[in-house]
Amino acid sequence: MTTTTAAGYRLLELTADRVEEFRAVDAMAFAEPARDAALDADVPFAVPLDRAVAVETDAGDGPGEIVAVHGSYAFTLPTPGGEVPCAGLTWVGVRPDHRRRGLLHRMIRAHLDRSLGRGEPVSALFAAEPGIYGRFGYGSAADHVRMTLPRGAALRDVPGSADLTVRFATLDPAAHEGLVDDVYSAAGEGRPGWIRRGSDALRRIAVADPPAWRNGGEPARIVTVRDAGGDARAFAIVRRTQTWADGGAEYPVQVRLAAAADAAAAHRLWSVLLDLDLTSTVTTGMLPVDDPLLALLVDTRRPVPKLTDNLWVRLLDVPAALAGRRYAAPLDVVLGVRDALLPGNDGAWRLVTGEAGADGTYGARVEPAAGAEPDLALDVRELGAAYLGGRSLAALAAVGQVTAARPDALHRAATAFGWPVAPVCPWVF
């Protein structure tokens, strides 16, 4: 780290009496609109107090002024074929008049140490700006796709779609929270990165719709798709905005979150969303790059899919993290890992897969390999990038971010670290 920590500040764990101060700092850092009672009632403060940390000016014995904040959620991160405890870094903010004095450096140092101390082998985040977190060993580990589709965009058929029933209703947190959580979980089965909300407050926010979020649109609606037995198989939370032009109605439909447990349900859901009266376009939420919609659309060119970085992953405990996922092919490799911040990771690690499981994937044991010549040398940032199976080690090697002693070692490792299901988290935390 090149920035030295500024003197005159100290870290403190948040207490209930200072939550408002904490929130005010983040609001200033993110230029948030003023809160009102409706917003506060619908959108609770979701960071657990014992995971929220502030930086205050050092005022001797008395309390100082809070000028920087961060927190984390206790998530379970789905990995390729497994899952690991994960500190979801969030609410990072420094007051504009205290920025670039090393406060983020100081907070990340505390975050890494505290997360490791809690036994979380991995941390993940959404980056407000992509230039910030690589220096701390976070690697960009997934992308998502967004598209704006014309009304009536054609879909290829899926058997069974027409048998499913659809309901269009106003989003009601009390009525829909459980449905959204259940279908979301079923839809993400086997998908790396598909983080569940994991707390009442975050589940509540998933179905919140305070007026401040509406931007002149209607109250959020929910489209649900059910099978013959009445079980929910898909949902989409959407908002239309009245728009009248010379040629008539041109309402845009904005999908906040959509999830479908199978292809028939996905087909039924998007068929409805693409054929709503008065509308002209449908903008998707954050989709995995292999979302069923991309395979169902007859024309994927006209919507001009836009690719954006999604989860960033930081391995805090390299052997535990690497043993916490499965591998797509057998592998015996020595990884030379560089980690400037967490010396426990820095060095050579041998990763050896075992027998293939029933699904054809492989578990692995990971042990120190001090003195062994690495087959691949890489920074912990690149290991984080490859961790969820969404970035190829070979592609990273092609741009010099991974160094391979031999081409066959690179090929084998890139194949084993890859995964047939693309990682994504479809909501921002």
Ligand SMILES: CC(=O)SCCNC(=O)CCNC(=O)[C@H](O)C(C)(C)COP(=O)(O)OP(=O)(O)OC[C@H]1O[C@@H](n2cnc3c(N)ncnc32)[C@H](O)[C@@H]1OP(=O)(O)O
């Ligand atoms: C997971 C999340 O919550 S993401 C949210 C991040 N927060 C925001 O974007 C809100 C607005 N911005 C801020 O609050 C602050 O400017 C922060 C948090 C981004 C940075 O905090 P600071 O205390 O200024 O960072 P600090 O002084 O420790 O510098 C950290 C390093 O990151 C760099 N850096 C900071 N912000 C940025 C940025 N937006 N883009 C690129 N580099 C950045 C600094 O130049 C410095 O580089 P160095 O390691 O070469 O010295």
